[in-house]
Structures are given as C-alpha cells and as structure tokens.
Amino acid sequence: MAKEIETVCVTTGPAEVGDYVALNIGPIHPAMHGTLRVITRTDGETIISAEPEIGYLHRGVEKLGENLTYRQFLPLTDRLNYCSAICNNVAYELAVEKALGIEVPEKAQLLRIIMMELARIADHQVLVGILGVDLGALTPFFYLIIQREEIYEIFEWHHGARLTNSMGTIGGVEAELPDRFHEKWPKMRDSIRKANDETDRLLTHNRIWMDRTIGVNAFCADDALNWGFTGPMLRACGVKRDLRKDEPYLMYDKFDFEVPTGKHGDVFDRYMIRMLEMEESIKIIDQAYAMYQDMPDDAPLMKKVPKIIKPPEGQIYHAIESPNGELGFFIKSDGTDKPYRIKIRPPCYMVYQAFGELVQGEMISDLIACLSSINVIAGELDR
Amino acid sequence: MPRRPVVKKEYTLGERVYLVEITKGLGLTWKHFVFNIKASFRKGPHTVPTCWQYPEDRREIAPIFRGAHMLMLNEKGQELCVGCGMCAKACPAKCITVKRGKRQEGEEDKYAGKTYCSTFEIDMLRCIFCGNCESACPKGALVLGPGYELAEYDMESCIYNKERLLANYNEAKAEGKLKPPQKPVPVDAPPAPKKKPAAKKGAGASAQKAKAPPKAEGKKGEDDAAKGKTEEKPAE
C-alpha cells in the first residue's frame, strides 16, 4: 500500500462537552440519507460533539443469510448499497465462487466489469448530485440523474431490473451485453462526460462551492487508516489504495486506469475524486468493451456449477472495490447448502464510525456536507 | 478535538470574486432553459426529452423486465405449470404457495403436464422481484412479466391467485409484451466425468440448469476453456 502522507496535521484545542444544546439530527430529516441519526451537541452553530446512531434500517441481512441458500441470498445483497447493487451482487458472487474454487469465464468477467463500472458511475453520480443538493445546488443533481437513468436502462435491458439488479448468478452472468448497450454506449459515454462537465462548471470553481467544501472535514491520512477508511474516503486523504490495483480481482489487472488521490481528505477532495473516478470508469468500460467485442460470440458466459451450491467446509473472505470502498463478504461454510455465517464488511460502516471525529468542531452545515460526501447508505450501514 | 490537516485555500482571482463563475453558471442554466423551452413546443406528449408524462406516455419496458408474475400457457393454451414447487423452494422471500393436483381424465387440453397446480399464490407484498422463481422453474411456466402497476386498495388483492396470474399472461400476450425466446447462454462446463442421459425434459430459462446435450460432450475435451461451447437448449 502506497502511503503518501504529505500534509501537516495539527491538533486544535481540547474537546469539552458541557451544557451544550443537544440537537438531534435524524432519523427523519431531509438530509439524512436513509434513516441515520446523529445526536449533536452544539454551541450555536458549532458542533461540540456528534454521536452517530445506527440501526434504524437494520433488517438482519446477515442473519437471514444463515437461513437462505447461497442462491437465495443473492437478491438480498441488492439491498445493501442500493445505489450500486451490481457491485454487491458481484462481490457476493465472487466470494461464493472463491469458496467453490471456480473462476468464471473471461467473457463473463468482462461483462461483470462493464456492469460494475457502470454501477460505479451511477453511484458516483448520485453522490455528487446529492452533495450538490445538500449544499443547496439542486440543478447538477438533475443533469446527473438523467444520465444515471440511461445507465439504469442498460441494466434493465441486461437483466430486467433497474435498481435491485440481482445481476448474474453464482458461476457467471445470465445474459450477453444487451443490444441497447451496443447502440447506446458511444453516445452515452459522451453524454455522461457532458453531464459531468456541466456539474464541474456549475460547482467546482464556484467560490461558494469551494468555500463550502475545501478544508471542510479535512482528515489526516494516518487517522483515516487507523479508522479503517477505504475507497474514495481514503484516497481523498492521499493514500493510494484501490483494490482493483492492489489486489486485482476479475480482470482488473489488465486494464489501464489511474487511481486519483486527494490531499487533505476534505469534502472537496472527496467530490473531486468521485468526479475523476467516473472518468476512469469510462476508460475501463471502453477497454473492457473492446476486449468483449474481440471475444467469440459463443464464448462461455457461465461456469458449470451444481444446482445446489455446497461450498466445502471452511471460511473465505473476498473483497472488491465498491464505489464506496472495500466491500467484503466473509462466508463460513459448514458444507451444507446454507452458509453457516455470512458477514458483510460494508465500506461506509468504517467511515461512519469516525463520523463524530469528522465533524467535531465544524458547523451544522458542514455536518450535512460531510454526511453527503462520505456516502453513507443506510442499507449498507445497518444491513 | 480531532487532528486536522492544514488546508491552504488557493483561489485564483476569478474564483475569488464570486461573480465570474456565477455568471458562467447562469449561462449554463440559461442554455438548458432555452433548449427545454424550445423542446416543450414540440407536438406530442413527450416534449422535454427526459421526461415521460406518465399515464399517457410510458417508457419502453425491456422485454426481460422483471415485473408482475404470470403463469404461462403453451401454444395450445395448456397450462405449463406442473405444480412441482421448485419456485416456492427457490424463493428467498418465501412468498409462493403451490399445491399440486393430479390431472383428471378430460382435462388434457387444459394442462400440459400430468400434474398441475391446484392453487398457486404469490404474495406480492413479500415478493422482491428477484427472478429466482423464474430461473428455478423447470417448465418455464412462471415468468416475471412486464406489469409494473401493482398498487391495490387492500392487502388481500396483493395476494395473486392463479386466475390473476393467468390473467397477467393473457394481458401481456394481448399487448404483445411476452418475453422473446431467450438465447441460451453458453456454459463453460468441465468435461463430464460420466455420461449423462440426454436431457429429455425441457430445461428452464436459466442456463445453469440446461443440461449439455451428448453431442457436445465429445468435443468438449478438445476445446480450450476460453473458447467453450454453445449449448442448445432442448426444445419443448
């Protein structure tokens, strides 16, 4: 792991929680993504302490997994990070495939990569859009969400669902790239870039936006590592860590893409990293699509797997780089058709536990900006 | 207090005075405004390119859309479902109830198989539209159809019984929204260790259950893994 810590860190005064006003933000609040709750102590507008509370969307997904077969658990993974359900699907499929000791055919891998990167773009678009909405700029959200709609259309034509995709199965992918993708991708690529560019023009150099984001919730890289940050949050702090590069899965080692990093870990860096990653994702899709087209038409899309999946006894952990960071599935198998234990490592959980520290000493407005920028998805957080 | 990196704000002069960038932004929104105003003078309901005027103007639904379930009939109008209950087993939400009935004399033109489902209920309040039932069905009898307007006034109506599911099929057929026949997905199967009997019964839509026809198996050893084999789904 490349550690590039250049920034100077200073401690700013001791923390004191006295008789400050307790302001309860959430679980029902326009800016709370899902049902999150933060109990803050405020001195005027300044936050003295913030205590995140989780569990409002707890559905017991992990426990449910113990009572469902391996195939049945797949649709439940959609409901983790619903902004990029495909990444969850693929992460789970890869974990089970690892337990079974199989590797899916190359064409299926490419297909998964294309779909995952599309999902990553969709996820980042939502995040950037919502960040704008929470900071008062509603317009970029619509420009981005319209592009997400196009991506969802491709999902729909590939596997029949837009949001809760349940893409593929254990052992491969059920369908080839849809015609829609072949028709639309060249145009879509441009329109995604155009929407990003418009967002960039509306926000990035606008001083109001810069004031609201630069230096807000800045976080030190070593703190971020200690808290277990992954993904864009960690990269924003200046640590070049991307599972696609560092521990390649699928065929990510064959692609040429950059891992953008920030410097201060502030909201602006997080925003910029997401904007840049969308561009990188487009690059990856282009490369994967070219490789995909070189594949013969009858190249296999699936590996033969038994109808009832019974991984051998043992435990495995497999993680992928989801849009939010490291999304890992730990599966302990006792040799039956149901997992003995499934543990999900959601990326935003690790970030959200540092939330109190992230927002301490900032203002209420910054709390909202911070919450949007770390992309906490309650479905993933509470599971 | 947490440690914070020291951030230096380096603004250019253009950024420092708010108005330059705001004016640029205003230009951008103005462009959109003019474009959409022009577009909204177009005839027809679908004026602004990205908006659908919902009840009158509808999106095109993908042919493989996973919407409301339907129980399929074959060309002769016979019910395909044999009441095996595979769908109920595969369902992660446990929302399907199937009871099997024996086909009586004189019911041959009604049911395709020797058995049929005497009751078939799907609790749409529990259903998560994952499509597992569809891929589990060995007969291709249960299919997630194009219907997506599923709101009801009471909970009882959300439990789709057999009539409702058949009606869904008829509706989709009348509108020509039935799924086109799916191309079977090529499966990279390892060379079969022992010869299996040729698949007589129809395989489901999902290809992991599609059994390899025997003629493919001979060649399998020669082909490398990357090339693989296309499998024919045995016709019904």
Added chain:
Amino acid sequence: MADWQIDLIKVVFIWVWALLIAVVMTWVERRASAMMQDRLGPNRAGPFGLFQPLADGIKLFTKEDIIPEKARKILFVLGPPLFALPAFSAYAVVPFGDKIVLGGKEIILQVSDVNIGFLYVLALGAIGVYGMVIGGWASNSKYSILGGLRATAQLISYEVPMGLALLTIVLLYGTFSLREMVLLQQGTFLGFLPNWGIFKQPLGFIIFLVAAYAEANRVPFDLPECESELVTGYHTEYGSMRLGLYLFGEYVNLGTLAAITVSLFFGGWALPYVDMSKFLGPVAYGIASFTVFFLKQAFFLFLFVWVRWTVPRFRYDQLMGLGWKALIPLGLVNLFVTALLVQLTI
C-alpha cells in the same frame, strides 16, 4: 371621483398586483426551474399548469391547522402575518407607472408619493424579519429557532450594505422620494447610455442586488430556511395557510425588491432613449409606462429564480464574512467616492 376613491382603487390595484405576482411567481419558479433542470414541472392544472398555485392554495387552506402543543400560541399565530404584511405594505411607495389621465383627472401611478419613501422601504424590510424570528422562536423547535436566529443575523448584516448602497443613490439624486428618483433617471448619460442608476452606480447596484438576495432569503442566502440543514428552518412547525402566508410573503417580498431595483437603478417606468409620452395618448401612456415597469420588474423576478437554480448555498459564517468583510467595506468606499464626486461636480 373623489381623491379617496382614486386612492382606494390604487390600493386595491396594488394589492391585487402584488398578489398576482406572488401567485404567478410560484408557478414561474416551478416551471422555470424545471426547464433549467431538464424537467417539465407542474403542467396538469389548467393550461401549462397555470392553475397550480390555485390548487396549492386550496390545498393549504383546507389542511388542518396545527399549532404545536408547546408553542407560544399568540406569537405563533402572529408570526406569518407579521412576515407577509410589511412585504405588501412596501408596495405603497413603488412608482409603478408615470401618470394616467382618466376622466380629465391626472392620476399619479403610485399609491403615495411619500418624500421619505426610500426610508419607508428600508424600515419595512427590517420589520419583516420579526415575522421570521417570532415564528421561529414561538414554534419551540430547535431547528426553527436556529432558522430564526440565522434570519436575524443575516438580515441585520445585510441591511447595512443595502443601506450604504442606497445612500449613494440618495447622494446622487439628492432626494428620498422614489418617484423623483425615477424622474431624474430620464435622458442619457455620457451621451449614449441611458441615464440609469446602474450606469452611474455599478458597484452600488451589485452591492444592492446581493443584499436584496439576502433580504429575500433566496439561494445562495436562504440560510433561514435551508432545507437540507434545518428541515425548513423558521417555518418547520407551520402548516396549512400559516405556512402558505410565509411562502406567499416571500414572493411578495421578491416583487417589492424587484420593483425597488427597477425604480432605483433601471429608470423605473421609462424606456431608454424614447419618451413615450410624446407619441402616446394620456391613457395609453399610463398603461404603457406601467407595462414597461412591469417588464423590467419581471426580468428581475426571473433573475431571482434563475440564480436560485444555479448556485449552491453559503455557510453561516461565510455569509457573515461576505456581508461584513466584503460588502460593507465596498459600500463604504463606494459611498466615499460617490460623495467626493458629487461634491466635486456640483
């Protein structure tokens, strides 16, 4: 007609006009924002969705009127009208046209030409904030009180630069009456520019416009409401027509501010370079002058909408910083320079 009857008609006219602007503005806001965001906006109720504000009004009227149990009831009830009324009252001094001759009588198109019209507008703007603060405080909710506090701080801070910008105008024209200011803006300046306030006071205009946005609680200065942070700020606990009054008052406020901007900086009812009174009949001239005024006002109303859907929101401390560290010094410098120039030229 007796004078009082004419005055009554004028008052009713102004009242209806202010109401109409507010009603249509809610529609314009939604449709224009939709068009800027590649959406459609409300288009079902009536042609182009024009009756949507009516439908909203009916909805708000028929909703249950909830007063929170722990609210200070009298103040809670007092809040919304206290916010909306000053906004309406400010229209009284707006010169919305030159004059019209009806029945042989020359009628000035202004409810009352008070010679301190200008201070009256400023004073009423300051009263409006009480509506917000009282509403926020009486709701007995933390979000509301934060919104109310923000409103107070913001409005007090931005009254100052606004006042400074307006003072330069007063220095320039040497009068407090809005009508006289408009009359002084006829003709040309430097030979080719219209003799408008904006060309004589560009800096003053920018300061005034920014302060006007802050006064009207519009994005980027909508901190008292601040949907994503304070739920909806000072009117979080309000419902039914009380909420409606707040929303309505905001748009009436916009109308007033746009009208003041036009009168002070854009020559009021007069067209540049053209003197309409020369070739139009007395009645037609009155109507034409009102139309010109209205069109100018409409442009500024649209600008309010346009800016709202383009820029993000300030943070509380940055807003204060802009007000105290940028606008007030700028306003002072501008005032000083203007005073110097006025002193030298006269």
